Amino acid sequence: MKKVILLLILFTLCSRENLKAQPSVGYYPWSSLLSVSTNPKRAVWLDSRFQTNSLFSSLSVDILPMFNLKRGEVVQWYIGGGVRLNPLYRIADSDADLITIDGYSVNVGVRIAPLPQNRQIQLALELNPYVKDGFDSGVLKSHFGVVYVFNKKKKDIADQKQ
Helix, strand or coil: CCHHHHHHHHCCCCCCHHCCCCCCCEEEECCCCCECCCCCCCCCEEEEEEEEEHHHHHCEEHHHHHHEECCCEEEEEEEEEEEEEECCEEEEECCCCCCCEEEEEEEEEEEEECCCCCCEEEEEEEEEEEECCCCEEEEEEEEEEEEECCCCCCCHHHHHHH
């Protein structure tokens, strides 16, 4: 029951408005992570990461609410934390919970938009302390990747002005 409540809290951190506005997609090649985010230009945004290049029973999903500390045109500093879930772990262990929590993490990162002609392409660098579910072990991870932030459609911008 605690796991269901935790998931509900994480999903309510993002309003319906955040989920339909300006998403971003990123890939962290050395960590084998695919990232899909809500609008990272808002003060609070949600990042979900999917592990790739792994066995089905080891695939995990990170759900990370993020908070922007400082945003500029070129550099964006943020911090957040969240939970790592493994929805397919039941393949390996039929006695496992329906939603298995693997662990918890804290993320401190920066996104840099180095190209003046296209600020939608960004480089992401993060430090990510991670602890297992039982708090018996942990690891300090680092992530480096490329992110693309989608622009709002011109129609959506015109609707907001009215």
